[in-house]
Amino acid sequence: MNYILFFSSSFLCLFNAAVYSQCNGSVGNCEKKYNAVSYLTTHNAFNTDSEGFSFPNQHLGIADQLNQGVRAFMLDVYDFWGTTTQYHGSFALGTQALSSDLNEIKAFLDVNSNEIVTLILECYVSANEIESELISTGLMPYVYTHVNGTAWPTLQEMINLNKRLVLFSDVADASPTQGWYHYVWNFAVETHYSVNNVNDFTDDYNRGDSLNDLFIFNHFVTNGVTGTGMDSEAAIANEYNFLLNRIELNYALKGKFTNFITVDFFELGNALDVVNSL
Secondary structure, rough: OHHHHHHHHHHHHHHHHHHHHEEEHHHHOOOOOOHOOOOEEEOOOOOOOHHHHOOOOOOOOOHHHHHEEEEHHHHHHEOOOOOOOOOOOHHHHHEEHHHHHHHHHHHHHHOOOOOOEEEEEEOOOOOHHHHHHHHOOOOOHEEEOOOOOOOOOOOHHHHHHHHOOEEEOOOOOOOOOOOOOOEEOOOOOEOOOOOHHHOOOOOOOOOOOOOOOOOEEEEOOOOOOOOEEEEHHHHOOOOHHHHHHHHHHHHHHHOOOOEEEEEOOOOOHHHHHHHOOO
């Protein structure tokens, strides 16, 4: 009898594993709603020294970021001589066609059917131009549309629908047919992002309404003169206890779950471990 019970329990575990495969790295995430999950997020994700940018915010490119657990990306998007292009501050410091990174995201989503990716755009081009990029790179079928004020789906529901790319923009210029182009400040609130020392982080809200569903937790330190990332400060800010303690203190003060943990040089420290803990 004991053998039969053991076999039955093992079979049940195998059955559950088949039904609920992991979602963004964890079986436990599958039945959580999109706004009840934390995502490791890279600030100026495109601005990497591996892609030849001067004064980067990240060392590794988008493909490596994806492969190492990053699931949300902050991208600055401009029109540069007719091409939808990413750069930070000045094109003289380096440029990258948006399509290049979108192609890497498309390749990742194609082969990782249980992963959900989010883009948060600082946008200086139109929604129509972003749509053209999504169509040309083949990402449009993956794009999820959310109606503000309704409940977010679970990760498993998004996976079942194969709508696994969520896009936010800081410009509200979507047409009625572009419901997928979410104006970020209708959906999220953020902490301040102009921090020049690890001792200067604040829990005060910046843009967005505190009642919005999503919370962007800006946790990066930039050079006060150049506005660029600093390895030494990132290593301190991304250390497990430093980051987790700041998030827990913020929750104690605000009672708001942290969704997008936004960091520079994500591989320094333990930011992914903090996301997994949350």
